[in-house]
Amino acid sequence: SRSYVIDAIPGDGIGVDVTDVAMQCVDAVAGIYGFGVQWRVRDWNSDLYRKAGRMMPVDGIDQLSSGDGIYLGAVGTPDVPDDVTLWGLLIPIRREFDQYINLRPMRLLPGVVGAMPGIGDLDIVVVRENVEGEYSQIGGRFGAGTDGEFAVQESVFTRRGIARAARYAATAATERGGRLVSATKSNGIIHTMPFWDEVVAETVKEFPGVVVEKVLIDALAARLVMKPTSIRTIVASNLFGDILSDLVAGVAGSIGIAPSANLNPERRHPSMFEPVHGSAPDIAGKGIANPVGALWAAAMMLDHLGEAEAARSLTSAFEGTLADGTATPDLKGTATTAEFAAAVLSRLS
Amino acid sequence: SRSYVIDAIPGDGIGVDVTDVAMQCVDAVAGIYGFGVQWRVRDWNSDLYRKAGRMMPVDGIDQLSSGDGIYLGAVGTPDVPDDVTLWGLLIPIRREFDQYINLRPMRLLPGVVGAMPGIGDLDIVVVRENVEGEYSQIGGRFGAGTDGEFAVQESVFTRRGIARAARYAATAATERGGRLVSATKSNGIIHTMPFWDEVVAETVKEFPGVVVEKVLIDALAARLVMKPTSIRTIVASNLFGDILSDLVAGVAGSIGIAPSANLNPERRHPSMFEPVHGSAPDIAGKGIANPVGALWAAAMMLDHLGEAEAARSLTSAFEGTLADGTATPDLKGTATTAEFAAAVLSRLS
Ligand SMILES: CC(C)[C@H](C(=O)O)[C@@H](O)C(=O)O
Ligand SMILES: CC(C)[C@H](C(=O)O)[C@@H](O)C(=O)O
Numbered sequence: 044s045r046s047y048v049i050d051a052i053p054g055d056g057i058g059v060d061v062t063d064v065a066m067q068c069v070d071a072v073a074g075i076y077g078f079g080v081q082w083r084v085r086d087w088n089s090d091l092y093r094k095a096g097r098m099m100p101v102d103g104i105d106q107l108s109s110g111d112g113i114y115l116g117a118v119g120t121p122d123v124p125d126d127v128t129l130w131g132l133l134i135p136i137r138r139e140f141d142q143y144i145n146l147r148p149m150r151l152l153p154g155v156v157g158a159m160p161g162i163g164d165l166d167i168v169v170v171r172e173n174v175e176g177e178y179s180q181i182g183g184r185f186g187a188g189t190d191g192e193f194a195v196q197e198s199v200f201t202r203r204g205i206a207r208a209a210r211y212a213a214t215a216a217t218e219r220g221g222r223l224v225s226a227t228k229s230n231g232i233i234h235t236m237p238f239w240d241e242v243v244a245e246t247v248k249e250f251p252g253v254v255v256e257k258v259l260i261d262a263l264a265a266r267l268v269m270k271p272t273s274i275r276t277i278v279a280s281n282l283f284g285d286i287l288s289d290l291v292a293g294v295a296g297s298i299g300i301a302p303s304a305n306l307n308p309e310r311r312h313p314s315m316f317e318p319v320h321g322s323a324p325d326i327a328g329k330g331i332a333n334p335v336g337a338l339w340a341a342a343m344m345l346d347h348l349g350e351a352e353a354a355r356s357l358t359s360a361f362e363g364t365l366a367d368g369t370a371t372p373d374l375k376g377t378a379t380t381a382e383f384a385a386a387v388l389s390r391l392s
Numbered sequence: 393s394r395s396y397v398i399d400a401i402p403g404d405g406i407g408v409d410v411t412d413v414a415m416q417c418v419d420a421v422a423g424i425y426g427f428g429v430q431w432r433v434r435d436w437n438s439d440l441y442r443k444a445g446r447m448m449p450v451d452g453i454d455q456l457s458s459g460d461g462i463y464l465g466a467v468g469t470p471d472v473p474d475d476v477t478l479w480g481l482l483i484p485i486r487r488e489f490d491q492y493i494n495l496r497p498m499r500l501l502p503g504v505v506g507a508m509p510g511i512g513d514l515d516i517v518v519v520r521e522n523v524e525g526e527y528s529q530i531g532g533r534f535g536a537g538t539d540g541e542f543a544v545q546e547s548v549f550t551r552r553g554i555a556r557a558a559r560y561a562a563t564a565a566t567e568r569g570g571r572l573v574s575a576t577k578s579n580g581i582i583h584t585m586p587f588w589d590e591v592v593a594e595t596v597k598e599f600p601g602v603v604v605e606k607v608l609i610d611a612l613a614a615r616l617v618m619k620p621t622s623i624r625t626i627v628a629s630n631l632f633g634d635i636l637s638d639l640v641a642g643v644a645g646s647i648g649i650a651p652s653a654n655l656n657p658e659r660r661h662p663s664m665f666e667p668v669h670g671s672a673p674d675i676a677g678k679g680i681a682n683p684v685g686a687l688w689a690a691a692m693m694l695d696h697l698g699e700a701e702a703a704r705s706l707t708s709a710f711e712g713t714l715a716d717g718t719a720t721p722d723l724k725g726t727a728t729t730a731e732f733a734a735a736v737l738s739r740l741s
Contacts, residue, residue: 065648125579158617159508182583193550194587203541230474234531238543262393265642293614
């Protein structure tokens, strides 16, 4: 029978709480649909860093490469600098496995009150370029400690990198009404953005049913607040996609519900699935983290593995639970993480 | 009697409509408060570019330097690349006159329906660093036209540049409850942002009454949608400030109401005042542009000139007009630009 090897990295803070619950729900749905999931749970987190000086073993990437997918909770903790936790784990996984698409869908979920009225049919997919752009390794400081100190960061956009993100986004847009919004900032001084516009426009020409609308990032942020349902599919650079996807999650009611798939679309390497939220040290261990983002990410993973029915079933289960009025405090409910998960499990069985 | 020389650059599109109206209202309020405004109206815009190949004369900056302030409508037109219109006019003015603060206040104005309910006491000031950061001259393309083509853009943050923005913002925060939100992205790979955090933190130490809360730009975008009234004062880099100020205007109901002051706080050079909105070619010439952003920017100019009472009077006049239910279509009203302005003028007299 079908079986998948998944590396689970619960990580830090509420990452642990939501991963725990998500693994249970995935196991339940796997049982129903007749496949197995073999979890390799990794203790790669800030504790390991404190003990061993590394977020993951030297051969961590190698270890992951034999699996069918990676499931991440969240990383980050107040006493370790974020660049250590993220550069030690999250970013290398995204890059070494060429997970060049970060897919971030959002809908107004049943039972959830969005930030503003009249957005019942909110349904947005952000296709974020995930391995280049504003997040490059090139940069640093000059004259540390002096009055003349300065820091630089180089954004790097390649034709290939933009084109493949645009291609993925255009394919997504084809099934989503054909209109693709490209987030840009080509009206000023940022030399990379007219290049972004050009390559997006050229690439989308390959897709007869798709029309690109380029929208300046500042205007787009405002439009997502004023007319969020006027947008279905967005293609954005690494930084812009990061900002926009959190913004859209805010519009839909909570960052706690937002999922994220870091995809290597050609499947040469494992892809990684994670909720958008961070480790949230302020509520870690309180048992009140919203597991919806994690469950939705798990459903995206099942879909990626080819288990579309199981993915739909898991999605219906958490949506049904929300529709029933069961929700964690971030959604103004009173359920704990465990209570929410129990309701999802009982819907599955 | 007191008199000020103001260079008015109506620019393109609706910039012309709103500047026209704003000058009338400023003249009216000046008459009441006993000072004069000598307008030097400049035809520096895309038409000039089409005729003369320049957005402003070779000695444009010199010409402006003798004035007491600059009032700009908007620049940009579909058939001229934005980098031409902006690099030929807006950006050089900001830089040559070292207008290193871009001040962007926003409130929920009377009579205006915000994007979401319960934000009646929305009152946010974005202090945007305005001459460095992500908007640097350094960048370009390599291998144009080849498969290996790439483009780079260098962000440059200096200690001095961050510190003076933080100092201005901390001063503003002192009078606004003491809490200063610093927009950052220091949790990843962007080398400049930990430096931003450090210099902001050090600088704000000089202000005993001010507490800095650093918030990641992605989380901040979501928070501005979910809890906009939890934030009063924001300090942000050039790009982040650009995005956040449009977002906040969207939350408050329309980009058409948002003002912007490009300040040289030491008054060594003239400062520039402009609405945040662009030239909006789609509605240019239709007489329906919202003049509130322009009027609010004019009030900020009066305040900067030392005419605080006149500034307050102009502000009350456009607020009163809105409170009466007079509003342009972007605010779901039916007034034209001229009707709105007439109502403001009749309140002033
Ligand atoms: C026109 C553009 C270059 C400008 C900017 O990004 O600074 C505008 O969006 C603004 O905010 O004034
Ligand atoms: C943690 C951080 C580096 C990361 C990012 O910006 O990519 C996060 O915000 C995300 O969106 O996954």
